[in-house]
Each structure stands twice: as structure tokens, then as C-alpha cells.
Amino acid sequence: MSQPDAAVRDLPVRRRQRPFALLGSELALVFRRRRTWAMLGALALVPILIAVAVKLTTDGDDGGPAFLGDITNNGLFVAFTALTVSIPLFLPLTVGVVAGDTVAGEASHGTIRYLLVAPTGRVRFILVKFAGAVAFCLAATLLVVLVGAAIGAVLFPIGPVTLLSGTQVGGWSYAGRALLLALYVAMSMLGLVAIGMFTSTLTNVPVGAMAATVVLAGASQVLDQLPQLDWLHPFLFSHQWLGFGDLLRDPIAFDSFGSNAVLQLGYVVVFGALAYSRFASKDILS
Amino acid sequence: MSADDHEVRTAGHAVSSADHQASTAGPGPDLAIRTTGLQKVFRKQRAVDGIDLAVPRGAVFGFLGPNGSGKTTTIRMLLGLSSASGGTIELLGEPMPKALHEVLPRVGALVEGPAFYPYLSGRANLQRFDAADPTSDPRTRKARVAGALDRVGLTHAADKKAHAYSLGMKQRLGLANALLSPRDLLVLDEPTNGLDPQGTREVRNLIRSLADDGTTVFVSSHLLAEIEQVCTHAAVMRTGKIVAQGPLDELRAAGARTVTVRTPDVGQAGTVLTRLGLTPRHDGGADVLVADLPNELLPETITAELVRADVRVRGLTVGGGTLEDLFVALTGEGFDVAA
Numbered sequence: 001m002s003q004p005d006a007a008v009r010d011l012p013v014r015r016r017q018r019p020f021a022l023l024g025s026e027l028a029l030v031f032r033r034r035r036t037w038a039m040l041g042a043l044a045l046v047p048i049l050i051a052v053a054v055k056l057t058t059d060g061d062d063g064g065p066a067f068l069g070d071i072t073n074n075g076l077f078v079a080f081t082a083l084t085v086s087i088p089l090f091l092p093l094t095v096g097v098v099a100g101d102t103v104a105g106e107a108s109h110g111t112i113r114y115l116l117v118a119p120t121g122r123v124r125f126i127l128v129k130f131a132g133a134v135a136f137c138l139a140a141t142l143l144v145v146l147v148g149a150a151i152g153a154v155l156f157p158i159g160p161v162t163l164l165s166g167t168q169v170g171g172w173s174y175a176g177r178a179l180l181l182a183l184y185v186a187m188s189m190l191g192l193v194a195i196g197m198f199t200s201t202l203t204n205v206p207v208g209a210m211a212a213t214v215v216l217a218g219a220s221q222v223l224d225q226l227p228q229l230d231w232l233h234p235f236l237f238s239h240q241w242l243g244f245g246d247l248l249r250d251p252i253a254f255d256s257f258g259s260n261a262v263l264q265l266g267y268v269v270v271f272g273a274l275a276y277s278r279f280a281s282k283d284i285l286s
Numbered sequence: 287m288s289a290d291d292h293e294v295r296t297a298g299h300a301v302s303s304a305d306h307q308a309s310t311a312g313p314g315p316d317l318a319i320r321t322t323g324l325q326k327v328f329r330k331q332r333a334v335d336g337i338d339l340a341v342p343r344g345a346v347f348g349f350l351g352p353n354g355s356g357k358t359t360t361i362r363m364l365l366g367l368s369s370a371s372g373g374t375i376e377l378l379g380e381p382m383p384k385a386l387h388e389v390l391p392r393v394g395a396l397v398e399g400p401a402f403y404p405y406l407s408g409r410a411n412l413q414r415f416d417a418a419d420p421t422s423d424p425r426t427r428k429a430r431v432a433g434a435l436d437r438v439g440l441t442h443a444a445d446k447k448a449h450a451y452s453l454g455m456k457q458r459l460g461l462a463n464a465l466l467s468p469r470d471l472l473v474l475d476e477p478t479n480g481l482d483p484q485g486t487r488e489v490r491n492l493i494r495s496l497a498d499d500g501t502t503v504f505v506s507s508h509l510l511a512e513i514e515q516v517c518t519h520a521a522v523m524r525t526g527k528i529v530a531q532g533p534l535d536e537l538r539a540a541g542a543r544t545v546t547v548r549t550p551d552v553g554q555a556g557t558v559l560t561r562l563g564l565t566p567r568h569d570g571g572a573d574v575l576v577a578d579l580p581n582e583l584l585p586e587t588i589t590a591e592l593v594r595a596d597v598r599v600r601g602l603t604v605g606g607g608t609l610e611d612l613f614v615a616l617t618g619e620g621f622d623v624a625a
Contacts, residue, residue, distance in 0.1 A: 018420050025417040033405060110401025111415075114463060117365045117397065118418035119390035283368035 022120055026132040030098070036136065039094040043140050046090060047082030047148035051075075055155045074159055075152025076171060079178045080248075082148040083141065083185055087241050091140060092217035095189045098136045099196025100210030102129040103279065107204040113284050122280050130197060130272070137189040141182040149178060165249040177247050184244045184257060191237035191267030192217055198275040201282065237267050317376070318343045318471050318502035319364060324373035326359050333359045335526035336373065341504055341519065346497045348513035348534075349506040350609075351523030352617050357506045358398055360523075361475050365395055378470055391421040394469040396477055400460025404449035408440060408459050411448055416466050434462040439488065453480035461489070465496075472496060474505045478512055490516050514609045524617045537612055543579040545588060548601040555597045562591060579604060 030036055054071050071077045103126075106112035115125060152158070161174045169177075196213035203209050220238040223229055233239050240260040246253035319341035326334040334356045341347045351357050362368040364375060366383035375382040377389045402411045412431045416422050422430075435444045438458040443451065451459065457480050464472055474493075478486045493503050493516050507513050513520060514534070521531035530537055545564070549555045552568075555575055559566040564577035579585070585604045592599050605611075 018424075021420040021422075022417050025414045029403070029406075029414065032410075109403060110398070111403055113367055113397050114395075114401060114415050115418045116367060117390055117393070117395045118415055119366070119386055120418040120420070121387060124420075281369070284362070285368065 022115075022124065022128050023131060026128045027135055030132045030136055031139070036098070039097065040140060040143055043086060043090060043094060043144055044147045046086050047078050047144055048151050050082050050085065051078045051148075051151040051155050071152070072156060074161055075154070075156030076149060076158060076161055076174050076178070078152030078156070079145045079148030080181065082144050083181060084242065086144055087185060087188075088221060091185070091189065092192060092238075093214055094140060095133070095137055095192055096196055096213035096217060097210045099133045099193045100200050100208075100213045101206045102133055102197050103200040103275075104203050104206040104209045105200075107284070108206055116284060123276065126197070126272075126276055126279055130193065133193045133197065134186075134190065137186040137193065138182075141186045142179075145178050145182040149175060163248050163250050164245060167250040169250060177252070180247050180252070181244055184247060184260070185241075187257075187264055188241045188260060190264040191271075194268045194271035194275070195237070198271040198278065201275050201278040235263075237263065239263070316343055317341060318345070318378055319347075319504060320376040321360075321364075322374050324360065324363060324375060325371045326356070326363060326368070327371040332526050334363070337523070337526075337528045339521060339528070340531070341502065343502050344497070344500060345519045346493060346503045346505065346517045348517035348520035349504060349523070350508065350510065350513060350520055350613060351506075352508060355523040355617070356526040357523055358475055361395075361397055361473055361506060364473060365390070365393070365397060367397070387420075391419050391467070392470040393473060394464030394466070394471070395473045395475075396460045396464050397473070397475050399476070399479060400456045400463070402448040402451075402456065402459065405447060407445045407447055408451065408455075408462075409435065409444040411459065412463055412466060415463050419467070422467055430466055431462075434465045435459075437465055437492070438462045454482060454485050457481055458485070461492070469501055471502045471504065474503065476507055477505060478507070478509060486512065510608075510610045510613055520609070522613060522616050529616045530612065534609070538609060539581060540612060543581070544605045545577055545579045545585060546601075546603045546605060547575045547588075547592070547599065548573055549575070549592075549597055549599050551597045554595060555592060555599075558591050558595045558597060559588070562588060573600070 051071065071081060103112070106115065106129075112125075116122065120128075158171050160168045160170050162168050192213065195216055196209065199212045199216075200206070200209040217238065220236045221241075224233055224236050224239055240256060240263060243256045243260060246256045317340055319339055321337060321339040323336045323338065324334055325332065325336050337356075337360065339360075349357055349360075359368070363370045364377060364382065366386045369383070377385075378392060380389045382389060402408075403414070406414065409431060412434060413427060416427050416431060417424070432441070432444075435441050438461050440455065440458050440462060443455060448456070448459065457477070461474075461477060464474065477493075478489050481489060490512065493505065497503055497516075497518075505513070505517070517534055519531075519533050520537055522529050522537075530540065546569075547555055547559070547566075548571075550573055552573060552575060556566045559575065559577055562583065564579070564583075566575040566577040568574065569576040585602065589599070589602055592602070
């Protein structure tokens with residue numbers, strides 16, 4: 001082991017505090033993992049499979065849900081369909097993996113203790129990890145929409161779209177709505193991210209936290225199906241996952257966007273607070 | 287807790303004078319680490335039971351103790367990773383964990399072995415840990431990371447993924463992480479674990495060169511030979527308590543020394559030793575006499591007296607007085623891990 005260069009040793013180190021320290025590093029960490037790319041790749045396959053399957057089997061207009069048939073008329077519907085198909089299972093699955101890994105993953109590697117003695121404050125640590133998981137949600141939904149639009153444009157005709165309200169809009173206007181849709185679905189996942197983060201503070205085994213998060217996502221959707229529990233439905237974090245129909249009306253109604261935002265925010269506040277209170281006082285023994 | 291109270295608890299051994307000096311060295315700036323009555327209780331077990339550490343600035347401080355004696359638990363509390371059940375901690379003169387954000391950027395640490403993201407390269411790992419320090423300058427990050435890698439001899443492996451590193455390389459990378467910026471205090475928990483003899487020597491040299499720069503080094507270990515070669519001060523822990531603490535010379539002096547005389551004239555030699563105030567005993571052979579050696583009696587006095595009495599001496603050795611003897615005397619011989 002050698003003496004350091006005087007030049008290196010004398011480099012100025014102490015600077016003003018940077019409030020966004022670690023955020024860039026966290027994003028790089030999330031998106032440099034092969035696992036992230038594998039999950040994004042799987043999600044990108046959803047619109048491709050749908051488009052190809054519809055293309056190969058279309059000779060009549062019978063069979064399948066109505067919107068699948070619509071794809072043949074307009075490729076732009078592929079993005080919409082792919083996102084709808086991903087919402088119940090694929091998307092919560094991948095989000096659960098990322099959110100469940102946030103704290104428990106760092107704990108299982110032991111890297112959490114080196115981050116904390118660096119020192120990253122515990123509040124900052126939680127916030128940065130949350131931001132990383134949210135970035136994944138955005139990337140996932142945008143990817144599905146973009147790949148869907150691309151494959152749709154390749155395999156099917158593109159043209160003006162008839163909205164649920166009966167008015168026709170041009171392709172570009174519809175593309176804008178598809179992006180809003182991606183935002184809506186990413187936002188829908190915030191509650192799940194917060195829940196996953198909380199379970200992640202309870203264990204040093206990331207797989208456990210991931211599984212618990214995904215199970216909760218399934219349970220919430222099952223409960224949402226039981227009419228006996230209709231008083232509970234508005235409070236389930238998955239209740240408005242599919243409530244994006246308003247984005248396909250003219251003019252766009254943002255009511256569901258707003259009420260879903262309030263619901264998700266509620267979950268973020270409650271489970272964020274739980275995660276924080278659990279983590280702030282936790283002895284890091286891993 | 288009164289001062290008398292803790293004297294009683296931490297004294298009880300010959301080193302109590304050194305201990306006394308250390309714990310009354312006064313508050314503040316001349317101590318890099320100072321704890322009073324530090325405790326950690328897990329359910330019913332007292333992992334750390336009221337310790338008063340006093341690590342002078344500029345010292346290389348050996349923190350000794352058998353496995354399970356509470357060393358790592360203490361270090362976790364020093365660094366704010368886990369909360370103390372009682373007592374106070376000052377790091378570099380600031381209270382912990384209250385001043386954690388001001389103090390820790392000046393502290394480099396290797397806690398409980400190195401830990402990395404296996405899917406990132408050694409270099410990327412260090413860059414992430416450096417980014418985690420809000421006071422570190424991103425513009426000098428590349429150069430500082432390269433400097434730290436160079437200092438531990440990892441430049442050639444810097445861009446390999448960490449999961450491909452050997453244990454020794456991980457240990458080096460862990461040390462590099464502690465050296466990312468100039469530090470006032472280094473806390474190294476078992477820094478030579480998994481290193482080959484070459485690496486162990488290098489770590490020793492590294493600690494010396496850091497100490498020469500004025501960095502206080504707090505190093506925990508159960509490898510006594512290591513500690514003895516580099517440390518200026520040491521503390522010995524047993525089952526959550528400090529049983530000895532002070533400058534290394536004083537600790538060594540407190541360890542019982544023995545003199546061993548090999549001679550065919552055992553009877554005569556015994557008489558001489560008794561006259562000098564020793565109590566010789568037969569130990570390990572008919573021609574061997576062993577006696578405890580008080581500090582004030584010089585070995586050369588014994589030699590001179592034996593020769594004057596015409597005792598034929600085959601050999602005279604002074605044993606003990608090493609850190610290991612003291613360690614064993616204080617913590618016991620057995621293999622039992624403290625429960």
C-alpha cells in the first residue's frame with residue numbers, strides 16, 4: 001500500500017452540503033442492475049406479444065374483448081391495451097421487487113452501514129430509496145406505452161382515434177393522452193411502493209419483503225372484487241388502478257386523476273411514516 | 287453515575303492506575319473517543335456493560351477482547367449505527383449521535399467486515415459510498431477514489447465486479463472506503479481479517495503512515511501480535527467490560543513476568559533466588575526453576591548473584607510481560623465464547 005499523492009491528498013473535500021447527494025447515485029444503482037433491465041424487458045414484451053398475437057390471429061372481428069379488436073383498426077390502441085393488461089399482475093410484481101429491495105437489499109449486502117456512517121442521514125436514505133423506486137415505476141409505465149406505440153405503428157394503421165366520449169382526436173393528441181396514462185399508472189403504484197418500503201424495513205431478507213409486497217397487491221385486488229366489502233373499496237390502494245377512463249374523454253376529466261392522487265398520497269404518508277419510525281430507531285445489526 | 291462508582295467497576299486489576307489516568311484525562315479536545323458508562327442491553331443480556339473508553343488524539347488504540355466480548359457492539363454505538371442503552375459518547379469532542387452529521391465525515395470506518403454491491407465494480411462501489419457523504423466534493427470524487435484504490439494496492443482490480451474479489455481484496459476495498467477523504471479518526475474493526483501475511487504487513491504499515499499524518503486510529507482485533515506492533519494504547523474487553531486500559535507500556539508492565547533458570551545446581555540456585563526475595567518452583571523438568579519476577583528486580587541482578595554463588599547456569603530467560611500474557615491473564619485461557 002503506497003503513500004497517497006500529495007496532489008490527491010490535498011484535494012479540497014469539505015464543501016457545502018449537497019441536499020441531493022446520493023440521489024443520482026441511487027438512480028444509477030437502480031438502472032445499472034441487470035435485474036432492473038430484465039424486469040423492464042419483460043414488461044416491454046407485453047405490448048409486443050399482444051400486437052403480434054392480434055396481428056397473427058386477425059381474420060375476423062369475433063372473439064376476445066372489444067378493445068383487442070380495436071387494435072386492428074388503430075395501432076395506437078396497443079399501448080393502451082398493454083398497460084391495461086400489465087396493471088393487475090406484471091406491474092405490481094416488478095414494483096414489489098424494487099420496493100421490497102429498497103432497505104432490506106442494502107441491509108442484506110451490509111452496504112447500509114457504510115451508507116449510514118458516510119454519513120447519509122436516515123431520513124435522506126429513506127427518501128432517496130423511495131425516489132429510486134418511483135423512478136422505476138415511471139420508467140416501467142413509459143416503456144410499456146412507448147414500446148406499445150412503436151409496435152402498434154409498425155404492425156397496424158395509425159389514424160384518428162374515437163374517444164369514449166365519441167369525439168375523434170388526431171394521433172398526436174392521442175399520444176399525449178397515452179403519456180398521461182403512463183403517468184397515471186405510475187402514480188397508482190406509489191401506495192404500493194410505500195407499502196413495499198415499509199415491509200422492507202421489517203426484515204434483512206429482501207425476498208421476504210418483495211413477496212409480502214406482491215401478496216398485498218394481490219390481496220387488495222381480491223378484496224376489491226368482494227361486493228360485501230364495498231365500504232372498504234374506496235380505501236384500497238388498488239381501487240383506482242384501472243380508473244383511467246376519464247383520460248380518454250374529450251375534454252379530459254381529471255377527477256379520477258385527482259382522487260387517485262389523494263388516495264395514493266394517503267398511503268405514502270401513512271406507510272412512509274411507518275417506514276420512517278421503524279427505520280429511524282432501528283439498530284443496524286446486519 | 288458517580289466517579290467513584292465507575293472507578294470501582296473498571297479498576298480491580300493492576301492496571302487501575304493507567305485506567306485512572308485515562309478516565310480522568312479531562313473532557314474535550316485531547317480525546318478522539320470518549321465514552322462514559324456506555325451500555326448496550328439486548329433483552330436481558332448486557333452486551334456492553336458501562337464502559338469508559340478514553341482514546342487520546344493521535345494514538346493508535348488497540349481495542350482487544352475475545353469473540354463476543356462486545357467490541358463490535360461498542361463500535362456500532364460509536365458510529366451511531368445502533369443506539370446506546372445508557373451512557374454518553376463523544377467523538378472528536380462532539381456528542382454522538384447528536385452531532386453525527388458533523389462528525390462522521392471526519393471519520394473513516396471499517397465495521398464488521400467490508401460490504402459491497404456485488405454487481406458493481408470496486409471503483410463504482412467507492413463512488414457510491416463517497417456520494418453518500420453530503421460533504422464530499424463530486425468534482426474531486428474520481429481522483430480521490432483512484433487515490434484510495436492506489437493506496438490499498440487495488441488499482442489493477444478496480445474495474446472488476448466486487449463479487450469476483452477475494453476476501454483479502456474485499457478487505458482492501460473496505461480500507462480504501464475508509465480512506466476516501468482525509469480523516470481525523472479511523473475506526474477499523476478487524477482490519478486484517480482474511481489478509482495474507484503480506485497484506486497484514488501492508489495494513490500495519492498503512493496504520494503507521496496514517497498515524498504519522500496525525501490520524502487517530504482505533505483498531506479492534508483479537509490478533510495480539512498485530513496490535514502490539516502498531517499500537518500506542520490499548521484497552522482489553524471481557525464480557526462487556528473494560529478490564530484494562532492505558533498506554534501499551536503500562537499495560538505490558540502490568541502483565542506478570544517470570545524468570546526461568548536452567549541449571550544442574552538446582553538446590554543452590556533455589557537458595558539464591560529465595561535470598562533475592564523470589565519464590566522459585568520446579569516447573570517443567572528437574573533442571574528448571576521458575577519464579578515470578580517483580581518489576582523492580584532486574585534480570586541482570588539475578589545473573590550476577592547466581593554467578594557469584596558459583597551456580598552453573600545453562601540458561602536464564604525472562605518470560606511474560608507481553609500483551610498476550612496480559613490478555614490471557616485478563617480474559618482467561620479457554621476457547622469459550624462469552625455468552
